[in-house]
Amino acid sequence: MTLNHSRRTSGNRAYVRLFIPLLCAALASCYTLRSGGGFPSDIHTIFIQTFENSTAQFELDQLLGRKLQEKLPRALGVRVAGEGNADAVVRGTITRYDDVAQNYRPASGSQTVEVLQHQVQITISIQVIDRRKNLLLWESQSLTGRGDYQPANQTDTTGREQALNNLLQQIIDGAQSQW
Numbered sequence: 001m002t003l004n005h006s007r008r009t010s011g012n013r014a015y016v017r018l019f020i021p022l023l024c025a026a027l028a029s030c031y032t033l034r035s036g037g038g039f040p041s042d043i044h045t046i047f048i049q050t051f052e053n054s055t056a057q058f059e060l061d062q063l064l065g066r067k068l069q070e071k072l073p074r075a076l077g078v079r080v081a082g083e084g085n086a087d088a089v090v091r092g093t094i095t096r097y098d099d100v101a102q103n104y105r106p107a108s109g110s111q112t113v114e115v116l117q118h119q120v121q122i123t124i125s126i127q128v129i130d131r132r133k134n135l136l137l138w139e140s141q142s143l144t145g146r147g148d149y150q151p152a153n154q155t156d157t158t159g160r161e162q163a164l165n166n167l168l169q170q171i172i173d174g175a176q177s178q179w
Contacts, residue, residue, distance in 0.1 A: 039088065039137070039175070043130065045081035046073060048090045051124065055097040060122065063160070064094065067168050075172045088137060092126035095142075099156050102148065120147045120159030122167060128175055138177075143170050 048068045053061040068090065073080050083089065103117035122145045128138040147162025149155065
């Protein structure tokens with residue numbers, strides 16, 4: 001009986017030796033994931049203002065606003081609130097829109113060129129402000145999102161969508177980098 005008890009105890013010890021480090025690693029990774037993102041602990045809600053649009057592309061402010069509303073709160077671990085009730089405000093300006101040829105080749109037998117690829121670039125300035133403390137939490141004067149498209153079989157809408165998604169990721173990364 002002592003021998004069986006001894007085997008069971010040593011088996012339990014081996015199990016504990018294996019289980020505890022795994023548990024610690026799992027808990028540490030959960031803590032790291034949560035602490036790497038989001039806002040300071042006192043920021044629970046945000047209001048996302050419609051960005052001022054200084055470009056000729058009239059719908060950009062609406063497209064960017066929609067993407068921010070859909071993705072930013074969840075990525076930062078906050079909820080959307082009205083301007084008067086929000087802990088933080090996100091505001092900014094769309095400062096530039098470019099759609100330029102990136103890759104081209106001479107067209108066969110003529111003096112013209114064939115454009116193979118365009119790139120849409122959208123540049124913004126952005127601020128995230130703690131409304132209650134009147135404190136600037138994060139700011140960037142020049143973020144540029146880029147998106148490519150092939151004019152032979154795609155429209156500039158494809159490039160614009162990619163550029164907006166790229167901008168959104170930069171905003172999330174920038175805001176999270178502060179905490």
